[in-house]
Amino acid sequence: xxxxxxxxxxxxxxxxxxxxxxxxxxxxxxxxxxxxxxxxxxxxxxxxxxxxxxxxxxxxxxxxxxxxxxxxxxxxxxxxxxxxxxxxxxxxxxxxxxxxxxxxxxxxxxxxxxxxxxxxxxxxxxxxxxxxxxxxxxxxxxxxxxxxxxxxxxxxxxxxxxxxxxxxxxxxxxxxxxxxxxxxxxxxxxxxxxxxxxxxxxxxxxxxxxxxxxxxxxxxxxxxxxxxxxxxxxxxxxxxxx
Amino acid sequence: xxxxxxxxxxxxxxxxxxxxxxxxxxxxxxxxxxxxxxxxxxxxxxxxxxxxxxxxxxxxxxxxxxxxxxxxxxxxxxxxxxxxxxxxxxxxxxxxxxxxxxxxxxxxxxxxxxxxxxxxxxxxxxxxxxxxxxxxxxxxxxxxxxxxxxxxxxxxxxxxxxxxxxxxxxxxxxxxxxxxxxxxxxxxxxxxxxxxxxxxxxxxxxxxxxxxxxxxxxxxxxxxxxxxxxxxxxxxxxxxxxxxxxxxxxxxxxxxxxxxxxxxxxxxxxxxxxxxxxx
Numbered sequence: 001x002x003x004x005x006x007x008x009x010x011x012x013x014x015x016x017x018x019x020x021x022x023x024x025x026x027x028x029x030x031x032x033x034x035x036x037x038x039x040x041x042x043x044x045x046x047x048x049x050x051x052x053x054x055x056x057x058x059x060x061x062x063x064x065x066x067x068x069x070x071x072x073x074x075x076x077x078x079x080x081x082x083x084x085x086x087x088x089x090x091x092x093x094x095x096x097x098x099x100x101x102x103x104x105x106x107x108x109x110x111x112x113x114x115x116x117x118x119x120x121x122x123x124x125x126x127x128x129x130x131x132x133x134x135x136x137x138x139x140x141x142x143x144x145x146x147x148x149x150x151x152x153x154x155x156x157x158x159x160x161x162x163x164x165x166x167x168x169x170x171x172x173x174x175x176x177x178x179x180x181x182x183x184x185x186x187x188x189x190x191x192x193x194x195x196x197x198x199x200x201x202x203x204x205x206x207x208x209x210x211x212x213x214x215x216x217x218x219x220x221x222x223x224x225x226x227x228x229x230x231x232x233x234x235x236x237x238x239x240x241x242x
Numbered sequence: 243x244x245x246x247x248x249x250x251x252x253x254x255x256x257x258x259x260x261x262x263x264x265x266x267x268x269x270x271x272x273x274x275x276x277x278x279x280x281x282x283x284x285x286x287x288x289x290x291x292x293x294x295x296x297x298x299x300x301x302x303x304x305x306x307x308x309x310x311x312x313x314x315x316x317x318x319x320x321x322x323x324x325x326x327x328x329x330x331x332x333x334x335x336x337x338x339x340x341x342x343x344x345x346x347x348x349x350x351x352x353x354x355x356x357x358x359x360x361x362x363x364x365x366x367x368x369x370x371x372x373x374x375x376x377x378x379x380x381x382x383x384x385x386x387x388x389x390x391x392x393x394x395x396x397x398x399x400x401x402x403x404x405x406x407x408x409x410x411x412x413x414x415x416x417x418x419x420x421x422x423x424x425x426x427x428x429x430x431x432x433x434x435x436x437x438x439x440x441x442x443x444x445x446x447x448x449x450x451x452x453x454x455x456x457x458x459x460x461x462x463x464x465x466x467x468x469x470x471x472x473x474x475x476x477x478x479x480x481x482x483x484x485x486x487x488x489x490x491x492x493x494x495x496x497x498x499x500x501x502x503x504x505x506x507x508x509x510x511x512x513x514x515x516x517x518x519x520x521x
Contacts, residue, residue: 013250013251013252017301018299018301040296042298042299042300043300044300045300046300085300091337091338092343092363092365093291093294093295093298093303093337093363093365094298094300094302095363096295096298096362096363097295097298098300099360099362100350101353148484149480149481149484150481150484150485155353157353158350158352158353158358158360160360166352166353166354166358167353167354168352168353168354169353169354169355231248
């Protein structure tokens, strides 16, 4: 059985409607996804939503080839993204930007309770942390120094009709297959909090996060105002396997 | 450390463009058909467009930047704002106050290893002018006043950026004195950044972001403009290297007959999309 807790907050100074991360899950089927829409592209939140909802609504066959899985998700999500924008109402500068497409990370996790295994697929710097018997393993980065200012991102493709017809490459797909035990906890986090977790990886950071389960918003707000976490949208999903 | 202040709507930054509109700007660039004045106005319109693009979100434009454009030499001895309205405007106001919007084409990556032509709208805020002398010092003094006022009202902002596009021939004195005074006007995040785009009739090889005077063409204006250009902050160097751009640690914000737009990409306002989509 899976129990799930979810926390998210907008970048300090932004409103909830400006939150550009996205998450979706169906714990009954063991499907989870988070995405971090790139601030500098427009309609990034539409794109991030399209990616996570596609991953959860159309969960890929566990045994299917990873790249084919991602290509199918991309195809469906691009269609959702394009339909999610009211192109005719945009002023020239918004249309210019939207036509260049939107960018987002994506991290999708599938948990197979019967087989006690999981598959995690990621593009970009959203991370998964598996805590098992007091030890933490991270994916796709082992160290905060491995995270860069220019993460790999999934692109919606151009907003032009001709752009939508073309296939778009997916850069840097990372995949992890693993097993879990009863009592393990898995955390999915977007980059700002992931970086903090990795920076504190030797100090059992999960215990600090669990301890602030009821006051996560002010806790993360304090980390941001103290300069420990970059001012960014923050998303965390904590999954406990019992 | 400097140049780390977050650029946000609450704490915006200032960008001032200075554009040489003197008679000498009517000369053509080496090997080209267009005048320096045409290239300069295109460059500034393109860079304003780039800032507009970077601040545009699904719900409109976020005022991360306030922008001003100062022309000099449009009338002999004169320098002043050439935009409609205030000398400095929030970028959202600028986006809706173009002179006109032109249809243009550009090449963009198709995401599958190829390039494709797409139509886009090119905002034009002013037209080329090439008329009088080159009162660059006057324009810089005017900028100094605007920057001082900005820093007084935004003491913790990302340092103002001054982008000067010229053929280099100041006719009202030595511009390096006033640029030194500008660079001494610190916000809590550091000194203003001065970028220089040098449009020259000298047929020497174009150069971008040199580190040493020895890399410059044999041109006294090149040396003068190089000397008054800021060293690129280490953050810019870091981004440039992540984008596989070969750049040295002590590189300066100076280009000779080359485009300066790349620097606009280096100013950090959030998670970037991959660079190089636009050609």
